[in-house]
Amino acid sequence: MPFKAEYIWVDGTRPTAKLRSKTKIVEDGAELPIWGFDGSSTNQAPGDKSDCVLRPVFSCPDPIRGGNSVLVMCEVELITGAPHPTNTRRACAEAAEKFADQEAIFGIEQEYTFFKDGRPYGFPVGGGFPAPQGGYYCGVGADEVFGRDVVEKHMDLCLQAGLHLSGINAEVMPGQWEFQIGPVAAPQVADELWVARWLLYRIAEDFDVSAMLDPKPVKGDWNGAGAHTNFSTNAMRDNYDAIITACDALGKDGKVAEHIAGYGAGIEHRLTGMHETAPWSEYSYGVSDRGASVRIPWQVERDGKGYIEDRRPNANCDPYVVTRLLINTCCSALANA
Known part of the structure; x- marks a missing residue:
């Protein structure tokens, strides 16, 4: 049975970033895939190059939805696979x-x-x-x-x-x-x-x-x-x-x-x-x-x-x-x- 995955990321709001999230339905047994979002609506991209990438890096059970649902913390990447300028996690991991x-x-x-x-x-x-x-x-x-x-x-x-x-x-x-x-x-x-x-x-x-x-x-x-x-x-x-x-x-x-x-x-x-x-x-x-x-x-x-x-x-x-x-x-x- 498909499950709900809440993809969570840190946006580009300044001077203090905000959390954003949205829900993806994932087939049972499938790995959490990379996903995308409209970076022009999160202070992370201009409108004519708005696509940003969400790469799952941490997940845990979703205690609100329950069942097989999960919360998924993501890094934000450019479409090239490079870390987005607002992605502070990559440098921390390094x-x-x-x-x-x-x-x-x-x-x-x-x-x-x-x-x-x-x-x-x-x-x-x-x-x-x-x-x-x-x-x-x-x-x-x-x-x-x-x-x-x-x-x-x-x-x-x-x-x-x-x-x-x-x-x-x-x-x-x-x-x-x-x-x-x-x-x-x-x-x-x-x-x-x-x-x-x-x-x-x-x-x-x-x-x-x-x-x-x-x-x-x-x-x-x-x-x-x-x-x-x-x-x-x-x-x-x-x-x-x-x-x-x-x-x-x-x-x-x-x-x-x-x-x-x-x-x-x-x-x-x-x-x-x-x-x-x-x-x-x-x-x-x-x-x-x-x-x-x-x-x-x-x-x-x-x-x-x-x-x-x-x-x-x-x-x-x-x-x-x-x-x-x-x-x-x-x-x-x-x-x-």
Whole structure:
């Protein structure tokens, strides 16, 4: 019996790309074929040369449609077979392959904010603000938590899809939540994050709310939304010196600006030095320091091995870009240490 395959891809919208998808009916037993789409409608091609190609790179069960249906993450290619200029996955995969011997793995903490009727979910109807942040983080109760029904459904769907979901929690601002994907190697961790984002957007439709990745959804004394990225290599998982080497490498001349440029649009509005962030224009690292660019967890220092948390990536970052940058910068330094 034929099955439904939801082909998902990252478009060319700037400064922050969007997800697109469409359904293909595939004959039972057939491999997922390459497909195409109108790139002139996704900011990826002019109208007179509009054809773009979808190449399947990751698939998992579709927990919404069920049965034999699948979700299919795709790379975008030109009709020549070359990666499309908006295809950031290919470079990520190449970096991961180049340093495959270092066995880099990632865990990405995806923060997001629910919006309903033009305001963050949980903000008063008609304007104004709720009580100041403080009690909402990992809170419980209808006066502090908003959107749990959507979050619980999303968590179930991710698990049914076989994604490496490792947890969820309510965040510091009302209507703000987080889920974590990992530990997984690149580019798969980014594939899974994009699919998890798609599932979040899709299931939120059924609850008549929108999930937004705006890095600073509310101006003023409210936390922004990030995608803190936990990273380690085999050397870092074995000794503390390698962790310091990686942290130092991220602060080298040129690297700070390169990473900030690749960590999501509007990053200067979130990385202000307030609300558990370091200033976007400065670099620092420290043990148990959520005001640093890169945090070394306390247990890592105690154990003398482990991982680091790059706290700079925005909620709206491209995880293919973030993981590529971390691999290239840290693994190059470790290879030369």
